[in-house]
Each structure stands twice: as C-alpha cells, then as structure tokens.
Amino acid sequence: MSIITLTTDFGTKDHFVGAIKGTIYSELPNARIVDISHQISPFNIAETAYILKNAYKSFPNGSIHIIGVDSELNDENKHIALLLDNHYFICPNNGVISLLASEIKPEKIVEINIHDRVETIFPVLDVFVKVACHIARGGTLEVIGKTIPDFERMVELQPTVSGDNNTIFGNVIYVDNYGNSISNITKKAFNEIGKGRDFEVIANRYSFKKIVEKYSDIVDFSVPKELRQKDGTRLALFNTANYLEIAIYRSNLNTVGGAASLLGLNYRDSITVKFT
Structure with missing residues (x-):
C-alpha cells in the first residue's frame, strides 16, 4: 500500500x-x-x-x-x-x-x-x-x-533577473533549525545567469564574494586549533537542496545565534547576486 x-x-x-x-x-x-x-x-x-x-x-x-x-x-x-x-x-x-x-x-x-x-x-x-x-x-x-x-x-517562490542578465533578485523563503537563511536562488539559476563571471552576493548590509562548497571550508585546518577562526563566521553556500544559503558557521541559537538573528535575514528579506 x-x-x-x-x-x-x-x-x-x-x-x-x-x-x-x-x-x-x-x-x-x-x-x-x-x-x-x-x-x-x-x-x-x-x-x-x-x-x-x-x-x-x-x-x-x-x-x-x-x-x-x-x-x-x-x-x-x-x-x-x-x-x-x-x-x-x-x-x-x-x-x-x-x-x-x-x-x-x-x-x-x-x-x-x-x-x-x-x-x-x-x-x-x-x-x-x-x-x-x-x-x-x-x-x-x-x-x-x-x-x-x-x-x-x-x-515570491521564484527569483527574478534584471534585463541585462547581470543581477538575480531573490529573497529568503525559509529559515532552518540552525537559523540559516535560505533563498529562492538555485545553483542552476546562478550558473546559467552567471556563466562563470565574478559576483557579489548581497544580503542585508553584508556581502560575499565567495561561495564555499561546505560549511567547514572557511576553517584553515593547517592552523593550530587555538588559533583557528572561531565559530560564528558568516558564509554563503549552496546547501544540499542546491539553494543559496547564508549561514553562520557552527551556529548555536542559544549562544552564537544564526544568520536570521545575527545578520537580520528573515523570511522575505532580499538576497541579491550581482555579476560583473
């Protein structure tokens, strides 16, 4: 059945x-x-x-x-x-x-x-x-x-693209259990519009010029633990569902906080990708 x-x-x-x-x-x-x-x-x-x-x-x-x-x-x-x-x-x-x-x-x-x-x-x-x-x-x-x-x-579930194909206008459609803000911009749309060009992701007053493949990519594991980047660093990546996500590394909503609270990125807030 x-x-x-x-x-x-x-x-x-x-x-x-x-x-x-x-x-x-x-x-x-x-x-x-x-x-x-x-x-x-x-x-x-x-x-x-x-x-x-x-x-x-x-x-x-x-x-x-x-x-x-x-x-x-x-x-x-x-x-x-x-x-x-x-x-x-x-x-x-x-x-x-x-x-x-x-x-x-x-x-x-x-x-x-x-x-x-x-x-x-x-x-x-x-x-x-x-x-x-x-x-x-x-x-x-x-x-x-x-x-x-x-x-x-x-x-609102679909992003829009500027007439010159240089900008994707999206917005947050989901905030997950870790407080990460997930946009409606897919990896497929990013690649099709961007065509390998340099870019800037703008989310509230924050910007990202790099999209990491996984959360821990922001950590330099060659550096001793006590000198490494601390938890709470902001990052952009395409999540397992291939949607552009703004996250806080090892976010803890009870201590560090998530992207939604720390960066002010909540449901329907704008996330923009500009290509150059």
Missing part, C-alpha cells in the same frame, strides 16, 4: 494530527503514515513548499502527500489533487505546489469536488484524508474532481 505523508502547520500540542492519523487508520488499517513536518510556521506557504520539495523525492513512487497549510476552503482557495513526478499531492490551490512544479510539469490536476457530500470546517481531516485513501486503494483522480489545466502560482 502507498505511503501517506503529512505536512501541516498544526503542531503537536493539539488533537489535529492524531485525529487525521486515526481517521486514515480507520479507513485503511494497513496504511503507512509518515510525518514530514507539523512545525511549519502558521500559514507559511513558502516554507511548506521548500520543506516538501526537499522531502518528497526520498519517498517511493506512488506516495501520497497530504499538505495541510492554509487549507480552509473558500472562493479563492480551492482544493486540488495532482500527479507530479509519479507522486500524488493533495493540497489547497494557494501556490504551495509552485516550487515543486517549477521544473516538473504535473501530469494531471483535478479540482476536488466532493465537498458537496462532506460538510466540514476541517478539510484536511474530512476531505484530504478521503481523497488520500481513495488514491491508496487504486482510485483515479477523475473520480474525485474535474480536470483543470493549471494551478495557482506563488510569485
């Missing part, structure tokens, strides 16, 4: 996550449920998209991903189910799928239309779970919705 994953901003204090899992098990006693995250910042679509994009590919083809962030149904926020990269996603049509579908086009998208049979103020439980279980049993998307040609796009 397909794995069903959960990504929400519900946290773990309340009953919501437990109720969702209980309902899935009631319908599919042999279900396999995996929590990707329930600690998404409330209503933060960009954060949701970043986490999900970097997690879903680790799951086997045919996995079903329930996304419960900003999921209240209204005239501007319909619900959709789609097949993308051999994975199923059930989510609000609020742009959350934009980052996942930036390079891979969905094979099929439907607007879920079972709401008229289900009255609810908790759609993740009462609608998304039903859709997920339907798919897990081998059901098709057409049964639960009408096919639509496209999805809502979230503009």
